[in-house]
Amino acid sequence: MSGGGVLACLLREALPALRLLDLGLPAAPLLGWWPGALCGIADPARLAPAEAALLGRFRQGAHGGAWGGPQGMPIFGLDPAADAALLATLESEAALLLALDGVPPPALARLLEAGALLLRHGRTEGLPPPPGPERGRIMLLVGTLARIERWDLLLPPDAVAPVFTRLQDAAHGLAAQLGGGRAWQVGGRLVTGGLASLGMLAIGAERAPSLRLPGATLWHDLPAAPAAGIEAGEGLRLGAARQVRLLLGGMPARQAWLRLRLRGLSPTRMPALFLDGLRLQTQWRADDEGSVVIEAPARMQAGQASLVGLALPAEAPAGAVLLSLEFAA
Amino acid sequence: MTVWTPLPPERNGIADYAHGLLGGLDGHYDCRAACDDWLARAPEGVALVDPALAHRGAGPRVLHQIGNNPGHGFVLRGLRRMPGVTTLHDPGLLYLYETTGEPAAAIDAGMAAALPGLAAVYGRHRREEGLQSRANHLLFDLAGEVLARSRAVVVHSRFARNRLRLAHGPAATAHVAVIPHFMPPGQMPSRGAARARLGLEQGEFLVLTAGFATAAKRFDWLIAALDMALAHGARLRWIHAGAERAEEYALGAAIAERPAVAAIARVTGYCEETVLDDHIAAADVLVNLRFPSSGESSGSLARAFAAGTCCIVSETGAYAELPRDAVLQLPLTGTPRILGETLRALAAAPDRAAGIGALGRRFALAEMALPAVAARYREVIEESLDRPVAGTALPDPPPLLVLEAGAGLRPAQVAAMLAGRQGRCRLLLAMPDLPGLAALTLDRPALLRGLLPASADLLAMRVQRTPRPGLLLDLQLGWPA
Known part of the structure; x- marks a missing residue:
């Protein structure tokens, strides 16, 4: 599912007030491109115990709760008590999007009955409708001409036309930023009042928007939930931790540069960078703002959420701040 | 093959042993080392992998290096998720269990499995009085879980194998093999x-x-x-x-x-x-x-x-x-x-x-000699591949009990709520609101110590705001004191 980045960018541009709960783990294809998004597992019983233990480590970054939800939330689906707390909060959320691959779990029925939008991977025609009010559908086609991914956005019928228009505008804008008509084929139409389709497909090689995430929005496994204070800005304070894992979500399976910008490092005690548990060959440079950029070429794996690791030597000073994470071609 | 082990610069002999053994096994397998120190030193050609992600892309061949100190806690947890062959450098393991946050009930059960009669006495001393002596570490080996969850177990002496056999019986130790310690592969100085x-x-x-x-x-x-x-x-x-x-x-x-x-x-x-x-x-x-x-x-x-x-x-x-x-x-x-x-x-x-x-x-x-030892490891690993191990599925979430708490909350109410239960459970001390909880904890210092019965081990707690405000306790319940 390499089109998650494009899809997330279109939806955020068209529906900026929307809050996302990406239930696509262990892949979570939209999560990385949607800062502040919640994430979870639609069917935790199918998860291998070791993968469940891994995902159970993560908490939402300090700015994840900026929209009013609980801070430091764990991944949905792994802790019944925390799930109940999150659902209680989300019930009052005005504009909520649930993204998943498969049937919505029964626990989400009340959210769907309350009118949450649903983004499902694959075709939805012929499937039982989700609980709640009648919904229209916008078929979204992303990926490449050679490998098309289909997603269906289920939303109130009277919202189909205006949302389609905004998504189409967003697609043309994004395509213009990423190579224009030579790189993208964009098209769509409003079929009926309650049905539309929109495609944004890369011509030739797969393409994805660049990604730059503030440290404070990242899902992490630091032992205590760090606050994002004035001194940390948008950063994630590492405190005394010597190593931290960051959950990115599903990334396009291709070569890219992974860059982390940090403050508070010693030039003689540089950290090491890891992707999916394996060490990367890193280089570093100081930037003009007094921070340090650690970067490495990395190849993401398809079909599973990518995890970035950062390990500081034992002698490195405490109190480093992870300012941002960047994923760029 | 994934090898779960501490590595240098960790200061223990097993880290040095594993470093040498990995060098010897490299001729037989494409090895990677799962080590909780991500910056540890592995032999050239052996990739280090974060233990939390070691299950991804892992093959069927797994080797664990376990000794009796807290530096091996991540190996014990790895064994539960990725069973394989285990080198048991010290059959004791009581110190490992005690120092890595293993539930008291699991320690009690492990002690009882090895020496049921003595465990009743020593276990009671440990639970009720916090009494531990050097004798505990000599008498109780706590190797039962490693024996059950491993496809084969390697020890370095017949003495160690016999000791395990006497404590756990021939059936539980039929898969224990003796492979001697190896000489360091490099040339010693003159x-x-x-x-x-x-x-x-x-x-x-x-x-x-x-x-x-x-x-x-x-x-x-x-x-x-x-x-x-x-x-x-x-x-x-x-x-x-x-x-x-x-x-x-x-x-x-x-x-x-x-x-x-x-x-x-x-x-x-x-x-x-x-x-x-x-x-x-x-x-x-x-x-x-x-x-x-x-x-x-x-x-x-x-x-x-x-x-x-x-x-x-x-x-x-x-x-x-x-x-x-x-x-x-x-x-x-x-x-x-x-x-x-x-x-x-x-x-x-x-x-x-x-x-x-x-x-x-x-x-x-x-x-x-290291080549002979590595070849012997290969034999044990290959022969063990089809051997079943004890189940490794994660347990269901522990049950949640809710106790309506107030300023007059008494130990007897908690004891009544927990009566007859064993194993993990969660107990929510539900309060009307969080200021009420704050007042309760301020008015009664050491609140939990006074409330919980001796048979309950407090594993974790957190203040819960929703869906019901209160103090959520994660408990491990043993048998009644």
């Missing part, structure tokens, strides 16, 4: 070069001990023996190449009590591998006493064999299995006197020590 680097005179007789100074290594016997030998005119020097753990055994203080010994003794502190090798190669005698022994093996002994240094050991445990012409074995009774006489005699005739060292090296070359 005696002369090592002495020159350490600033030692070529002619002086050097007695060496190595590793962490623990009570079981019987420094009390050695110090008495040295004092005796010096009193009878022996000319020698003693170096302890290792760190002192005063809380375990106050080595420096014990040396200071004997001025004659203090005059010829030096404690180096922890030694890196190359410095340790220099000390072992420079020594005339390596003294490696042990009592009591739980079957542990010794990395410094293997290094001494490789260097051709004469070894003096206690005739117990795994050491008793060494050939009598390869080492000097001392009985456990009257050790200080016999050791004193032995050291005096060898100091007077250093060639005799060198001769014993040469025989020890010949034995080790035949029985402890």
Whole structure:
């Protein structure tokens, strides 16, 4: 599912007030491109115990709760008590999007009955409708001409036309930023009042928007939930931790540069960078703002959420701040 | 193959062992090492992998290196998720369980599995009085879980295998194989070069001990023996190449009590591998006493064999299995006197020590060479691939109990709520609001200590805002006190 980045960018541009709960783990294809998004597992019983233990480590970054939800939330689906707390909060959320691959779990029925939008991977025609009010559908086609991914956005019928228009505008804008008509084929139409389709497909090689995430929005496994204070800005304070894992979500399976910008490092005690548990060959440079950029070429794996690791030597000073994470071609 | 293990620079012998073994196994398998220190040193060509992600892309071949200290907690947790062959360097494991946050009920059950009668008494002392003695660590091995969850278990001596068999029975230990400790693969330094680097005179007789100074290594016997030998005119020097753990055994203080010994003794502190090798190669005698022994093996002994240094050991445990012409074995009774006489005699005739060292090296070359050990590991790993292990599925979420708490919350209410339950559960002390909870905890210091029965272990707690405000306790319940 390499089109998650494009899809997330279109939806955020068209529906900026929307809050996302990406239930696509262990892949979570939209999560990385949607800062502040919640994430979870639609069917935790199918998860291998070791993968469940891994995902159970993560908490939402300090700015994840900026929209009013609980801070430091764990991944949905792994802790019944925390799930109940999150659902209680989300019930009052005005504009909520649930993204998943498969049937919505029964626990989400009340959210769907309350009118949450649903983004499902694959075709939805012929499937039982989700609980709640009648919904229209916008078929979204992303990926490449050679490998098309289909997603269906289920939303109130009277919202189909205006949302389609905004998504189409967003697609043309994004395509213009990423190579224009030579790189993208964009098209769509409003079929009926309650049905539309929109495609944004890369011509030739797969393409994805660049990604730059503030440290404070990242899902992490630091032992205590760090606050994002004035001194940390948008950063994630590492405190005394010597190593931290960051959950990115599903990334396009291709070569890219992974860059982390940090403050508070010693030039003689540089950290090491890891992707999916394996060490990367890193280089570093100081930037003009007094921070340090650690970067490495990395190849993401398809079909599973990518995890970035950062390990500081034992002698490195405490109190480093992870300012941002960047994923760029 | 994924090898779960600590690695250097972690300061324990198993990390050094695993580093060497990985080098030997590299000829048989494409190895990667799962180590919780992401910056640890693995042999060239062996990738380090974060243990939390080791399950991704893992094949069926898995090897775990487990010893009895908290540095192996991540290996024990890895074994539960990725069963494979386990090298049990110390069958004890009680200290590992105690220091890595394992539930008290699991420790109680492990103790009971090994020695049911004694576990009832010692377990009650531990639970109710917080009483733990050295006897606990000698009597109770807690290897049951490792035996059940491993496809095969490797130990380094017949003593260790027999001990496991006696405690856990033949059926549970049918898959235990003995593979001897290996000699370090590299070339040991020459005696002369090592002495020159350490600033030692070529002619002086050097007695060496190595590793962490623990009570079981019987420094009390050695110090008495040295004092005796010096009193009878022996000319020698003693170096302890290792760190002192005063809380375990106050080595420096014990040396200071004997001025004659203090005059010829030096404690180096922890030694890196190359410095340790220099000390072992420079020594005339390596003294490696042990009592009591739980079957542990010794990395410094293997290094001494490789260097051709004469070894003096206690005739117990795994050491008793060494050939009598390869080492000097001392009985456990009257050790200080016999050791004193032995050291005096060898100091007077250093060639005799060198001769014993040469025989020890010949034995080790035949029985402890790394390629032979690695080939034996391969046999055990391949033969074990289809062997089933105990279930590893994660348990269901523990049940949630809700107790309406208020200012008058009493222990009896909690006890009634928990009555008849065992194992994990969560207890929500539900309050009308969080200020009420704050007031309750301020008014009653040590609230939980007073509320929870002795049979309940508090694993974790957190303040919960929604869906109901209160204090959420994660508990492990044992049997009624």
